[in-house]
Amino acid sequence: MSASSPTAMDLGLQGCPVCSLVSRPAPGARKGRCPRCDEPLVFRKPASVERTLAYLTAAAICYVPANLLPVMTTLTAGSRESDTILQGVVLLWSPTGWPLSLIVLFASVMIPSAKIAALLYLVFTVRRGTLASGAQRVRLYRMVELIGRWSMVDVFVDTFTVALVQLQPLMSVEPGPGLLFFAAVVVLTMLAVESFDPRLIWDAPGLKPAQRKVQHA
Amino acid sequence: MWPARFSKVPLQFKNQHPDCNQPLADPSLIACPHCDLLQRISPVPPGASVRCPRCARELGRSRADSLNRSLALTLAALALYLIANGLPMLGLHAAGREAFTTVAGGAHQLWLDGQPVVALLVLFAAVIAPGLQIGFLLLVLLGCRRERPPFWVGSCLRPLHFTRTWSMIEVMLLGVLVALTKIADYATVLPGVALFALFGLVLLLAAVQSCLDPREVWERIEWAEENVRLHSRLHSRAQREREALP
Numbered sequence: 001m002s003a004s005s006p007t008a009m010d011l012g013l014q015g016c017p018v019c020s021l022v023s024r025p026a027p028g029a030r031k032g033r034c035p036r037c038d039e040p041l042v043f044r045k046p047a048s049v050e051r052t053l054a055y056l057t058a059a060a061i062c063y064v065p066a067n068l069l070p071v072m073t074t075l076t077a078g079s080r081e082s083d084t085i086l087q088g089v090v091l092l093w094s095p096t097g098w099p100l101s102l103i104v105l106f107a108s109v110m111i112p113s114a115k116i117a118a119l120l121y122l123v124f125t126v127r128r129g130t131l132a133s134g135a136q137r138v139r140l141y142r143m144v145e146l147i148g149r150w151s152m153v154d155v156f157v158d159t160f161t162v163a164l165v166q167l168q169p170l171m172s173v174e175p176g177p178g179l180l181f182f183a184a185v186v187v188l189t190m191l192a193v194e195s196f197d198p199r200l201i202w203d204a205p206g207l208k209p210a211q212r213k214v215q216h217a
Numbered sequence: 218m219w220p221a222r223f224s225k226v227p228l229q230f231k232n233q234h235p236d237c238n239q240p241l242a243d244p245s246l247i248a249c250p251h252c253d254l255l256q257r258i259s260p261v262p263p264g265a266s267v268r269c270p271r272c273a274r275e276l277g278r279s280r281a282d283s284l285n286r287s288l289a290l291t292l293a294a295l296a297l298y299l300i301a302n303g304l305p306m307l308g309l310h311a312a313g314r315e316a317f318t319t320v321a322g323g324a325h326q327l328w329l330d331g332q333p334v335v336a337l338l339v340l341f342a343a344v345i346a347p348g349l350q351i352g353f354l355l356l357v358l359l360g361c362r363r364e365r366p367p368f369w370v371g372s373c374l375r376p377l378h379f380t381r382t383w384s385m386i387e388v389m390l391l392g393v394l395v396a397l398t399k400i401a402d403y404a405t406v407l408p409g410v411a412l413f414a415l416f417g418l419v420l421l422l423a424a425v426q427s428c429l430d431p432r433e434v435w436e437r438i439e440w441a442e443e444n445v446r447l448h449s450r451l452h453s454r455a456q457r458e459r460e461a462l463p
Contacts, residue, residue, distance in 0.1 A: 005271060008248035008255045014238060015248025018375050019435040022246045022255070023238035035240045036435060037371045092399060100395050107391075138251050138272045152342065152385050156392025159339050161399060162330060163323035164309045164406075166316060171403075175332045183335045190382070199253040202271070 007202065014041040045197040052123055055192035060116055062184040067109065069178030071158050076171045084178060085109065085154060108154040108182070111147055115189045118144050119196060126200045134201050141198045148193055151186045155179065249274055283430040288358040290428060294421040295351050301414040302344055307393065308407030309400065319411065320344055320389075346384035347422070353377055354425060357434060366438050374434055381426070387419045 008015050008022060015022050016034040023041070025032045032041035045051075070082035083091065085108045092101035118140055125137060158179055165173040245257050252272040261267055266278035305317035318326070320343050328336035353373045360370035390412075397406050 006255055007253035009253055011255060013241070013248065013255065015250065015253065017250055018378070019371075020247050020250070020432065021240065021244070021435070022248050023240045025238050026236060029236040029238075031236050033237045035237050036438070037375065039375060041238060088399075092395070097398050100398050103391065104395055134252070135272055138274070142251075142274075149382075149385055150388055150391070152388045153392045153395065155335060155339060156343070156385075156389045157395045157399070159323045159327050159335075160307060160318070160393050160396040163318040163326040164307055164316060164396070164400060165404075166326065167309075167311055167314060167404075170312055174330050175327055175335065179332055179335050183338050187338065194382070198251045198272075202252045202254075 007199070009043045009199075009203075014043060016041060044199060044203070045195060048195055048197040048200060049123055049126060051195040052119060052192045055188050055195060056116055056119055056123070059112070059185050059188035059192065062181045062188065063112060063116070066112075066178055066181035066185050069181065070176035071154065071178040071182060072161065073174045073176050074165075074171070075174065077169060082176055085182065088154075088157075104154060104157065107150050111151045112185050112189060115144050115148055115151075115193075119189070119192055122196060122201070126203075129204070131202070131204070137201050138198050141193075141196065141201075145193050148186075148190055151189075152183075155183050155186065247276060249276060277432065278430075280428055280430040280433075283428055283433050284358060284361055287354070287425050287429040288362075290421050290425045291351060291354045291358060294418055294425065295355065297414045297418040297421060298347060298351055301411045301418055302348075304411045304414070305409040306411035306415070307397070307409055309404050310407055311404035315407075317407075317409065320415075342383055342385040343389045346380050347386055347418070350377065350380040350384050350422065353380065354429070358429075361434055361437050366434075368438075370434065371438050374431060377431075384422075386415060386422070390415055390419060 013022050013024055014032050014034075016037060016039055018039045019034060019037040021034060021036045023032075023035055025041070033039070034041055067085055070084050070087075072088065073080060073082045085104075089101050089105045089109075092098075092104060094101075122137060122141060158175055162173050162175050165171060243257070245259065246255065247258060248255050249269040249272060251274040252269060254269055254271045256269070256276075258267050258277055261277050261279040263279050263281065267276045268274065269276055302320055305319055305322075308315060308317040321340060324336045324340040324343070327333075327339060353376060356373040357370050357377075360366050360373070393412065397408075400406055
């Protein structure tokens with residue numbers, strides 16, 4: 001990193017993610033600890049790239065059954081109908097309901113896949129040591145962080161449809177096996193976002209955090 | 218209204234933990250959490266915010282009367298939280314029958330229908346995490362009113378990021394809206410009191426988020442809990458030694 005913009009790590013300092021105090025690791029200490037809030041400190045989240053990739057792989061695997069298996073089963077007198085997420089979107093499509101239908105389509109189908117793609121892009125550029133367009137990449141990370149939680153919306157839709165429509169024997173709704181996989185996709189992508197360290201976007205290539213020596217020691 | 222900071226001298230840390238970092242002499246130095254750029258921030262003028270020059274992450278914002286306003290908003294949020302979870306949220310009227318459900322009732326039905334994992338997730342995101350969020354906020358803000366904020370204030374401030382990430386009331390409200398539209402085709406839907414309380418709760422929690430300045434809280438604490446534990450240990454050892462003397 002250039003001398004004009006030193007990072008805390010360049011100077012052997014650690015910023016606390018909780019209380020934002022900057023402090024210097026004690027000589028010879030294995031693990032840092034914030035003197036103010038006692039939070040364990042690291043220069044970069046340990047194995048950030050590997051953990052993010054692991055969560056993303058798991059999420060991508062769960063994404064397939066989440067979209068193929070039914071999330072809801074409607075039981076009426078004598079008939080039984082199962083809907084996947086996409087079928088739910090189609091059912092919701094009507095002259096009045098189309099905005100909500102679009103919201104569900106975005107939140108349930110597009111956001112999870114876009115999230116996985118965006119994080120993969122971030123992970124691979126960090127791996128390759130790309131330093132260009134850091135500001136855009138960190139903006140992408142923030143967007144993923146902000147929007148990601150909204151994919152939970154379909155889980156809540158199914159929860160409250162199931163909870164309300166319990167008019168046995170006339171009509172009732174049951175959750176389907178796809179719901180578990182869909183919830184898993186949402187949780188796993190959120191964990192992937194949490195384990196990715198955006199500070200890696202700016203680090204010079206070839207210098208892994210573990211290889212850095214605390215320079216003052 | 219708020220008592221003056223106990224210690225006027227900045228960064229008088231006495232944390233004696235062997236792995237404890239050394240604080241810097243200059244407390245205005247901060248590292249951007251998104252790009253680690255080291256920078257010095259001066260006090261923010263009213264109505265302004267400070268952004269990192271490299272990645273544009275917001276680093277600080279002037280928040281007038283942060284602790285009082287946050288406390289008022291959190292108390293209001295607590296009241297709405299109790300209403301939102303104690304009263305029915307949605308009702309259904311069809312074929313001469315009525316059925317009501319609460320927020321937790323939704324998770325319970327999912328549990329009964331063989332989806333215990335998703336049920337727990339829904340319960341956590343819609344009930345437990347917001348509850349923890351409000352509880353921790355209250356502990357922090359009430360603890361800060363003491364002249365010497367107790368050590369647990371810091372411990373309660375630390376999990377706030379986690380509870381904020383996983384508390385999803387606003388997402389749930391959108392989900393409820395979609396569910397209502399779906400059901401409205403074949404049954405009459407009756408919105409309950411809790412639904413309106415949830416709308417208010419979303420607004421209040423967002424307001425607390427923009428009012429609370431965690432840095433102000435940390436400036437008031439200035440002790441790490443380890444430090445307090447250590448001090449109480451040293452204190453009791455000194456007492457034992459005194460008692461052992463003839």
